[in-house]
Amino acid sequence: MHSIILRILKDKKVAVIAYGIGMFLIVLMFAGMYPTMLENADKLENFVDVYPEAFMDAFGIDDFRFDTIEKFLAVEYYSIFWPIAMIILVTGLAGSAIAREIENGTIEYLLAKPIERWKLYISKYLGGAAVIGIFTFVSVFSIIPAAAITNVDFIWMAQIIVFFLSMLFALAVYSLAMMFSAIFSEKGKVSLAMSVTMIVMYVLNIAASIVERIDRLKYASFFHYFDYDAALKESAFDAVNLFVFAGIILVSTAIGVFWFERRDVTV
């Protein structure tokens, strides 16, 4: 198993470095902007007063005072930027893990080796999870050097909580993508399935926060459980969110393993 995990880390080395540098620069940019935003907080508040309340609800924006960098990052970084970067990375990782190997025909080398299919799946899963761990760690804790460079204060506990929440969110998305990767035989189909799923979930979450009649639909969206607001603004988390993500990881992985064990692999 370790050989497959190490291979994935080696293969994704360049992507991890590129993503790491990119995310650090983005966080550095936000940290650099933060003092200016803080100085102009009043003007900004007057500006956003003209926005419809439903719009603010839809995007989870309830406080533009930005008295901590965490509040600023919640709105600018974790609301949309980080999830998009994470979903792109995770979908690519999962699509390469199984579907692309089937598409390219290289899966036959692995299947011809004395290793159970479930172990192969789990090895691939763990390799990708390690990459996601590095990405999440770098993308969250880039705030440490960025804050030092820009002379901004941050709250350790909030960052630690948002790291664990982000990691679980990313693993939940990854587990779902891995499940699709075990079902489909083309990476493109995995990307398509994930794009549709994530867009539907995102829209559901926003629509549910605007239209009271469909309020319950928010529970069908991963984004509802990614409560970065509570993590960053209050250094708090809801255990239910963690259990939901853990449940999604377990169920998606179980289905993925089950499917991969039983499916015909024709390259």
Added chain:
Amino acid sequence: MIQGDKAIEINHLTKYFGVGKKQVKAVDDISFSVPRGEIFGFLGKNGAGKTTTIRCMMNFIRSTNGGIYLLGKDAQKDAVDLKNEVGYLSGNVTLYKNMTGYEHIEYLSNINSSKLIADVLIERLDFDPSIKAKHLSSGNRQKLGIVLALMHNPHLIILDEPTNALDPLLQQTVYDLLKEARSNGATIFMSSHNLKEVEQICDSVAIIKEGRLVATESIASLSRKHLYTVKARFSKKIDFAHFQVMHATCEIKDDTNVVFNVKGEIAPVLRELSAFPLEDIEIHHASLEEIFMEYYQN
């Protein structure tokens, strides 16, 4: 029951793809066995079911019906255990394009396997393993595929078109490697389009047509088939109407030259021909290719 001396035993293997009206029968109730220590050729046109059978043997796909036993073990239930002893070469060698030959060997040998004779194979095949796969020619990719299939010195070698893209010299090297593996006790199962290579190195063959097995015979017994080609040259112009009654199809080349394709005993044909002014006659057994075509035409 599995016989101890059989390396491969396939019983009523059936494989359908798809469901309902779209169901396609790829392999239809085929049964055959291969004794240990043989090189066995598996012949058939494209789409006949060769690769599907091989994939079922490797447990990449699961049979709809029937059983496959390799080296006395169930190919599905004992797949993991079995793969310690099986070497496999795909019909379409695709590699990890950013990995070198060495990296392929290291990566795959680290997955519960070994690279016992990798260096020997590299030398014999004159392969440079330091080059990334994306820069390899199709022949070199095939060489690497062969190294990966044989590097753990398997007891059963399953090859789908092993000499694809190899030049004649390297084809000969591969034949030598396979013959050596056989003399060391390994069994080789290979599909091929190259009937000459099958004739040259295989002990037995099976011919598959539209998913059904049409023949399983030793090469020696195929050679004994009463299929001949007779080339006759006469000293003067002949009335070819006489030949229509012969137990052979005839192909008239010109006024004095005729080629007969004989199915069955040759003696009556020779008797009839002796009544004509023969100048020269040439008789040869049908090649495997001609026998193969005969099976396919029937």
